[in-house]
Amino acid sequence: MTTPVPSGAPVFSGSGSDVSRRLDGLTNAVTAARGRIDDEILAPAEMLSERATERLTLSGEHTIVALAGATGSGKSSLFNSLTDLELAGVGVRRPTTSWALACAWGPDGAQGLLEWMGIPARHQVSRMSMLDRSAEDTKLDGLVLLDLPDHDSTEVSHHVEMDRLVTHADLLVWVLDPQKYADAAIHDRYIRPMASYSDVTLVVLNQIDRIPFEQRDRALADVRRILADEGLPDVPVIGVSATRGDGVDDLKRELAARIRAKSSAKARLTSDIAAAAAVIEQVGGSSEAPGISEAARRTLDDALVDSAGVPQIVEAIESSTRRRAALATGWPVLRWLGREGDESSDELALGGVLSPASLARSTAPEAARVQRAGAELAVRDLAEQASAGLERPWRDAVRDAANPRDRDVVDELDAAVRAASVDVGRPAPWWRVVQVVQLVAVAAAVLSLVWLVVQGVASLTSIDLPDLGSVGPVPTAAVVLVVALLGGPLLAFVSGVAARAGARRKAQRADEALRSAIGSTASERVVAPVEGELDRYGTYRSGIADALS
Template identity: 40%
Template sequence: MTAVTDQDHTEHSDQPGDADKAGPGGSTSEKGQKAQNAQKAQRGREDREAQTAREAQKVHRASAPGGDSSSRADAVGRTDSAGAWDDGLIARRVNETAEADHQYAVMDSRAAAAPPTAALVYDSALRSRLEALRELVGLSRTRLDSRTLAQAGRVLDEASARRRLSGQHTVVAIAGATGSGKSQLFNALAGVTISETGLRRPTTAAPIACSWSDGAASLIERLGIPPRLRRRPLPTGDAESQLRGLVLIDLPDHDSAAVQHREHVDRILALVDAVIWVVDPEKYADAVLHERYLRPMAAHAEVMFVVLNQIDRLPGEAADQVLDDLRRLLDEDGIALGEYGEPGTTVLALSALTGDGVGELREALGQFVAERAAPARRISADVDIAAARLWPVYATRRRTGLSEQAREEFSDRLADAVGATAAGEAAERAWLRNANRACGTPWLRLWRWYQDRGEPTTGRLPSRTQADEEATARQRVETAVRTVADRASAGLPAPWAQAVREAAVRGSQGLPEALDELSVRAGVPSGRPPRPGWWPVAVLLQASMTVLQFLGGLWLLGQIIGVMSPNLGVPVLLMVIGIVGGPIVEWSCRMAARGPARRYGLDAERRLREAAAGCGRARVLDPVAAELLRYREVREQYGKVVGAGR
C-alpha cells in the first residue's frame, strides 16, 4: 500500500501582487515567473489527485456486481502498477516532490475483491452455553416479560452476528474521557496522524477505524463507521506485522457534552471485541467512568486494557503512586487484574506524547490480537452478565416442588370436601342394617321397619343439596387449592411462583361442582349392598327358629283346645328354642357382618377418595406439576448457561 500526502495549505502563497514585496536584487518578472510556476505545480498536484480518484471510482464500478467486464479489466490493468488494493481502502500516492505537513491512509470503497477470511468459530463450551441460553429464552417467553429477556436476546443476536464475520481480526476500541489523550494514543499506535487532536473539546466527534490487515470491512460496517472514516496505518514493517489482524477504533469522549457522542460510545462498546480505557492523572478516579462503564463491565476483564496516559506530567514516583491507586479502584470495581500470569485486565502507564510505554502496549496488544480469542471471550463475558441479571428469575437456593406429603394432604382435603369418610360410614351402616334385616327375628324386623319408615332407602346417601353444606364444601376446596399452590410455589422465583399459583387457580374453577358429581357417581351404589355366602344359612337358621316357635305355639294351642293330648314339655321346649335361638342367630350374624360391613364402608370411602383425588390431580396438580417441570427444565438450562460443572 502506498502512503498519502495531504496538504491543508500550499507551500507557497505567492500571488501576482507579491512581486511588489520582493527583496533587494529581485526583479518583478522573476517573482511573477516563480508565482506562475508554483501555481502550475499546485494545479499539477490537484490534477494527479483527481486522476487517482477517478481511477479508484472506475475500479470500484468495475468490481461491483453487474459491472462491465471490459471496464473491470481496464481498471485492473490501471492499478497493476500501484500494487494490490487493500481491504476497503484507496491509498493515494505520496508526492515525492513535495513535503507533506502530515500523512495518513484513507479507507474508502474497495477496488477489488478482498481475499476471503475465515469466519469466527466458537469452542464447544461456548456453543453449548449459547444453545442453552437460546433454549432458556424459548422456554421462558410465555412466563417472563420481554424486558427481562431483552438482554439475553441481544447477546444471542450479537453472538450470531459476530460468528458470521471474520475470526482473523480483533476489533479493539479506544475509549476515554475528554482530554485523556486517547486520540493521541490512537495515532501513536498507528504510527501516523489519523485522529485529530487538539485543545478544542470534544475533539473526536465520530468513531474512526484503522485496520492493520485486509478482510475487516464487514466488521467495520457492523460498527456503522462510514468509509470516509476508515484508515490504514503506514506500512512500517515489524510494527505492521506485530499488529496484523487488529482493527482499532477511536471513540468520541464518553463524557462528552454532546449526547450523540455518548450514544456512539455506548453503541460501539456493545459490539467491539475488546476495549482500551485511557485515563489521565486528573480523571482516573472519575465516578462516571467507574460507575457507568468499568463496574458494569467487570466480567469483561480479560478483554480490557486500562492505560494511564500522560505520565510525563507526573514528577518522580507520582506515576507509580497514581498507577497503584488506579489498580486499587479497579479492584474495588470487581475487575480482575492480569497480574502474576493470571487472566484479567492489563494495566499500563505510558505517555502517548513522548512515546514512553507505547511500545509495551503495542507488544501486549500484538500478543492479545495474535491469540484471536478476544471475540469468544467477549461473547462469553456477555453471557455471564446476562446470566447474572437473570439470576433472580431462575435461581433458588432451596428445594422446590410438590412433596408426596403435600399431594396426600391435598387429596385428603378434597376427600373431606366431598364427605368421603361420612360416605364410608354410611355405607357401613347400610350394610349392617341390611344384614340385620336379613338375619334378624321377624318381630325385631317388624319393629325396625316401623322405625325406619321415614328414613331414606337402605344403601342410599342423603342428597347434598343444603346451602350450608355446599358453602362449606366450596370453602374446603378453595382452602385445599390455595394450600397446595402455596406449597408448590414456595421458594420459586417470583415469576414462576406466580405461574404456579395461576395454574392452580385456573384448575380450581368448576372443581366443587365436579366433586359433587363424583360424590354421586362414585359414592355408595344404589340398591342393597352385596350379600356374603353365609347369609342363606343364617336366613335358613332364623327361619327354622321361627318355625320352631310356630310349631311350639300351635302344639300348645292344640292342647288347650283339646285337639292334642296334654304334653307341655315338648311344645314349651320348641318355643324356648325358637325364641332364644332367633336372637342368638341374629347376634351371631351381626358379629359376623361387622368385618364385611367395615370393608364395604372402606371400599366406598376409597372409591370416593380416589375419584376426588383424580379430579383434583387432573384439574390442579397436573397443571401445577407442568409448571414445576418447566421450571426444572429452565433451571437446568440456566445451569448450563452459567457454566455449572465447568
Template identity: 40%
Template sequence: MTATTPPVSSLEETQTPPRPAASGLSTRLDVLDRLVALGEGRVDQSLMDDAAALLARAGERLRLSGEHTVVALAGGTGSGKSSLFNAVCGLELSPTGLRRPMTSSAHACVWGLGGAGPLLDWLEIESRHRYARASALDGEGQVGSLQGLVLLDLPDHDSIRAAHLAEVDKYVSVADLIVWVLDPQKYADFAVHRRYFEQLAGHTGVTLIILNQIDRLEPEEVTECVKDLRRLLEAEGMGGPTILTTSAKAGTGVEGFREVLADAVAARQARLDRLVADIDRLVKRFEGQYGADEPAEKVDDRRAATLVEALADAAGVPAVAESMESAYSLRALDYVGWPVGRLAVRMHSDPLRRMRLGELRQELRAAFTTPVNAQQAHVDNALQEVTEGVVEGLPPSWQRSVREAGRSKAEQLPEALGSALREAVPSFNQIPAWWWIVRAWQYILIAASILGLVWLGGVVAYGVLKLGHAPLGILGDTGVIPYVCLLIVCTLGLGAFTSSAARNVIALSASRHSERLEGRMREGITISARTLVLEPVERELAVYRTFREELSTAIDPLVH
C-alpha cells in the same frame, strides 16, 4: 511542552493471563443455554433475558469472521479519542476538535477486508463510515502488523444526545477489546467510572486504559496520574488494569499502542476472552440461585400422608363413609328385617325414617355424581403445608416455583376427588348373598307360621266346633292343638331371633363396609394427591437439582 512517557507495566505484566476456559467456550455456552432453558419462568426474568441476549450475541459473533478483532475506542469529549484513532490509522478519517460532540456516529477502519463485510453489517456501521487500509496508504510493515484489526471510533460517552450514549453502550457491549481514552483533567470523571468501569469488573483482560494528552503534564505528574487512575480502577474491581500513556498530538506512545493492538490481533483471542468475561459476569448473577443445601428429592412420607388426610377431610370422606354405613344398615334392614316387623312399620309410618333416607340419598347422589365441593381454605392450607418442608434452603425464586408447582393443578382437584369417591363406592344395586339367604329363611318361617295358623283353625273348626266332617284326620284331632300352638310360637320366635341376630351382623358388616369404603376412597385420593400435587413438586425439585448442577459447572468450569 513535550513530556516523556513514564514507565508503565507492559501488557504481559498487567493483562490477565490467557484463560484456559476460552478453549471450552462452546461448552460453557451450552451450559448457559441449558441454564436458560431450566430457569425460564422460574428465575428472575431480567436475568433470563440478559442470558438469552448473551447467547444470541455469542452465537452471532462466533459465526462471523474469526480473523478480525473488533477494537472500540471510547472516551469523553476532548479526550483525544478521535485524534488517537487517526494517529493509528495514519489518516484523518474521524473529525477532531473541541466542539461537542465531534463524532456523531461510529467510524470503522479495517485492516484486511476479506470476510469483514458481514461483521461490519452486524456491527451496523454505516457504509459511509467504513474505511479500509491498503498497503499504498501505510508505512512500511504497518499493514501486516495490524492485519485483521477493526478499529472503531465511538461517539463521546458524555454526549448530550441520548442516541450517542445508546450507541456507545451498544458497541462497548459487543467489542472484542475495549480501549478507554482518558485525559488528565477528567480521568476520574464519576460518570465514566460509575456507568462503565464498575460494570467492567472482570473484563480486565479485554479492557485497555489509555491516559492521553500527557504532553500537557510534567513526567512526575504523569506518574502520579497513572498511579491514581490505577487505584481508582482497582477499587472498582478491575484488578491489574493495563494502562498506557500517549499523546496523539505529539505522537508519544502511539507506536506502543499500535504494538499492543498488533499483539491482540495476532493472538486472535480477544473475541473469545470477551465472551468468556461476559459469561463470567453473568454467571455471578446466577450465584444467588445456587442454594447452599442439597435439595430434597421428594416430599417426605409424613407430609405426603398429611396432604392425603387433609384432602380426605376437605372432600368429606369420613362423612361419606358414615353416610354409606347408615345407608347400608337401612337397606340391609329392608332385606333381612323380620317381615312382621316391617309390616308393622309400614302400617305405622315413621316420618323421621323417611326423612333420614331422603337426606342420605341426596347426600350420596351429590357426592358421587358431581365434583367434590371441597373446602378451598383446607385445600390451600394442605397445598402450602406439603411444600414448606421441601423448599427450606432453596433460593427464593425456586421456593416460589416449587410452591407454584404444588398448586399448578389445584383446579383439577375437586373433579379428581369426586372421581376417587365415585370409583370407590360399589353399585347401590349390589346385594350380599347372605341377605338373600336370611330373607328366604324368614319367609320359610312365615310360611310355617301361616301353615300352623291354618292347621290350628282347621282343628278348632272341625274338632272343637264340629262344623263338619274333617277332610283329614289331623284337622279333627284336638290333641294336636298344643303342638300346633308350639309350632306357631317357635316359628314366630325363631323369626324374631333371626331378625335380632341379623341386626347385630348388620351393624358389624356396616362398620366393616364403611371402613373398606373409606380405605378405597383414601387410596383414590392418595393417587390424586400424588398425580396432581406430589409429582409436580418432585418434578420441580428435579429441575432445580439439574439447574444447580449445571450452575455449579458454569461457576467453576475448570474443576468440571
C-alpha cells in the same frame, strides 16, 4: 450500559464450547422464566443471544478493540499511532458526525463484522495493502480497531453511538489523559459500572510525555489505585505517548497477545452472559426447591379426603348397609312389633337414592363450606411447602399452578366423589335367600300354632283331624313351632353378624374407591401442575448456574 441477552445460541467449537454452554444456559433460563419474571428484566438477556450469535457467526478470527475516552484524551492520535497510518494523509478524515472510525487488519471476514456494527463504508480503513513494519510480537493481524466518539461530547448522538458500540467491543481500551484521568464522567458512567468486565478492559494513560519522568510511575500507580477502588484491581494500566511513540509498542504487544489467544471475544461474551444472568438471578433467585415430599403428598390426600367428607360417607355406607341387611334378614316378628322399624332411609333422608353424593349431603349438612375451606387450605399448604425458599415470582407461579383461576379444584373434587364407582344401594344376594327363609319360618310358626290350637279345640269335640305324627312324644306341629320360633331369631342373629362384616367390607371398598378418586384428581389437578412448575424452575435454575459458572 445496557447488557443484552439470548434467544438462540451460536455454534462454537473447541475452547468456545464453554461460551456456548453458558449462552445455552442463559437462553434456557430466560425461556423458562417467561411469564414468571417481568419481560423488562428478561429483555436484555434476549437481546444478548442474537448479538452473540451474529458476532461469532460473522467472524471468530477477529478481535474488536474499542478506544474510548474524553475530548482531548488523544484517542485519535493513539488510533493513528496503532495503525501506523496518518489517515488524513490517505484522504480519510476523522468524521464530524456521530459515527465511529474503524480500521481492520487482514479484512477477510471483517467486512460483515463492520456492517454488523453499523460502521459506514466511508468510515472504514483497511490495513491489508499497507506495508507492516511491526515486529512479530507487535503484529495486529485480526484486529478491528474502533475510534469511538468522545464520551463527554455535547452531542446526544455521540453518546448513543458510543453506548451502542461499547456493547459490541470484545476489548475496551479506556484512554485517559494526565489532567482528567480521575474525571467522574467516565468513571461513574462507564468504568465503575463495568467492573465485572475487568478481563476485557485495558486502561491507557496517554500523553504521558507531559508528566515529568520521575512522576510517571506515581501517576500510573494513582490510576491503578482508582481502578482498584472501583472494583478493577487487575486491569492493566499502560502509559503511552501517542505523539512520541512512548509505550505504544507495549500496548501493541498487549493487544497482539490477546488477538493471538482469541480470548477477548469469548471473555467479553462470558462477562455479558454472567452480568445478564446475575440481573435475572436477583429477581428469580437460584435456591433449590424443596419439591413435593411423600409426606406432603399424603397430607394433601388426607386433607382432601376429610374435606370431601369421606369418613362420614364411609360411616354412612356401613350404617346404611347394616340396617338394610337387618331389614332384609331380621326376624320379621320383631320388626312388626315395632322394635326395629325401617329407619335407614327415613333417618338418613336419602329419599331412596343411595349414592356417595346423597350420603355426603345427609351426613354432613355443612359440607359445602367445610369442603371448600379445607380443600383450598390443603392445596395452598402443599404449594407453600413445595416452593419454600423460592423468590416471589416462582412462589406465585407454583401457587397459581396448584389452584389456577380458570378452574375450581373443589368442584372437580366434588365431581370425582359423585363419579366414584361405589356400590352403595345394591343388596347382597344372600339377603333375599335369608329373607325368604325367615318368611317361611314365620309362616311355619303361624301355621303350626294355628294347627295346635285347632287340634286342641278338636280334642274337646268329636271332630277328627289328620294325624301329622310326632317327634318322640312331641307332636310334629309343636316341633315345627319351636324350631321356627327359635330358628328365626337365631338365623337373624347369625345374619346380623354376617351383615356387619359385609357392611365393613363394603365401607372399606367405598373408602378405597373414594380415596382413589380423590387421589387421582389431586394428582392430575394439583400435584402434576405444581411438579410441572417446579420442573420449569429447575430448568431456569440449571440455566442460571450454567450461565454463571
